[in-house]
Amino acid sequence: MGLTSPCVLLLLSALLISGNTQERSKAVVTLHPDLQQIFTGERLTLRCQIQGGENNTEWRYFFKRDDVDIGSSESELKIESVEEFHRGAYTCVGKDTSHEKYSDWSDEVMLTVTDRPQPVLRVSPSWLNPGDSVTLSCEVGDSSTGWSFFFYRAAPSLPDQPYSVELLSDREQTTGNSSTLQLAAPSHTAGYMCRAGRGETVYYSDYSNPQFHWSGDQISSVSLSVSTNRSQHLVSESVSLSCELKGNSTGWTLRRYTGSELYTVCSSVKGSTTGSTCIIRSLNVGHSGVFWCESGSGEYSNAVNITVHGAFKYNVSVRLSSISEGLCICLQIDGGSSQSQSTNLVLDGVQIANQNQAPAGNAPLEHRQGVEAGPSDVTYAQIELKKMKKPKRKTGKQAESEEDTIYSKVAQDLPLVALEQMT
Structure with a gap:
């Protein structure tokens, strides 16, 4: 039996060591946009990349969500509109199509999906004094970032219909989750709404609930009058509120705001009315709030703050x-x-x-x-x-x-x- 040359043995040993120590390719999955929170309706791209391996290798990619296969593709898997069922732990792996070899699976990336946000709008002050400026503050109430903000005037429309919106201003905001807008000395009752948007193809939040600032000053086109000429009332009293309109209006609506809820009390097409007068025949404490009229042509009347008291204990x-x-x-x-x-x-x-x-x-x-x-x-x-x-003067205990x-x-x-x- 012949002896193998020592040089040959050394060469074989080096090749074996090199093959055993070569790192295996590993997949990495990332989310784009790379945000902590994704909302329903947003677009999302999952991207799989291979670390290590030869640069000229042709890879095919496979994705899993919660260990369930969700398909193979090129390096990107696109979700056009995220829904709640898309939440979960995502991983990917690459397959070398030339050598029929696989990379290691990526680490998991968690996708959290939240309902479309509704920002909160605050108006300060809520009651106007002459010369007051008004601050609108719009906030998306979570840790999400990258929003731009849009402020609108909430314009009354046809009776019993939602408000239409008229853009006042948009405020670009690349960080944070809130923005403010200053209005210079408005003089009459008005309503506002806001919403937020982010992304290259803008994804919009829901509109905020309408918020208002009020004034007791009357305007020429629409006004509110109260039959009692006072703001304080007792339960079971009756009160009539009249919306007086001038010009070519397409109807009216009487609103009430309680601090948390906006109600339609009655309108020219709904409720207990006589002409343009809304009648509340028996007040209760729940009727307390700010009342005003809105015309179908988009205007607000003066506002009246009415408080209804129960029985006094004085x-x-x-x-x-x-x-x-x-x-x-x-x-x-x-x-x-x-x-x-x-x-x-x-x-x-x-x-x-x-x-x-x-x-x-x-x-x-x-x-x-x-x-x-x-x-x-x-x-x-x-x-x-x-x-x-x-009475006559009594004596004894009666006195x-x-x-x-x-x-x-x-x-x-x-x-x-x-x-x-x-x-």
């Missing part, structure tokens, strides 16, 4: 020093709570005192002609003083009280007020 005592013209009455109001409240008292529709004007809840009442009730936080009662005949008591007649759902005449 204990009211009144001491009379005399019953005569110009009398001075002090009310001590106990609301059953230690919390400080700012309350105006209104007699026959006229504001006659403010609780903050006297210490410890004792409010001197002075009837001031021509002073109208304020627009908010008003407690009102219709008080009719009736002097009762002075414990030296003061005569006079009772007032108080508006619905308010307790009786005891008026005690001092000697």
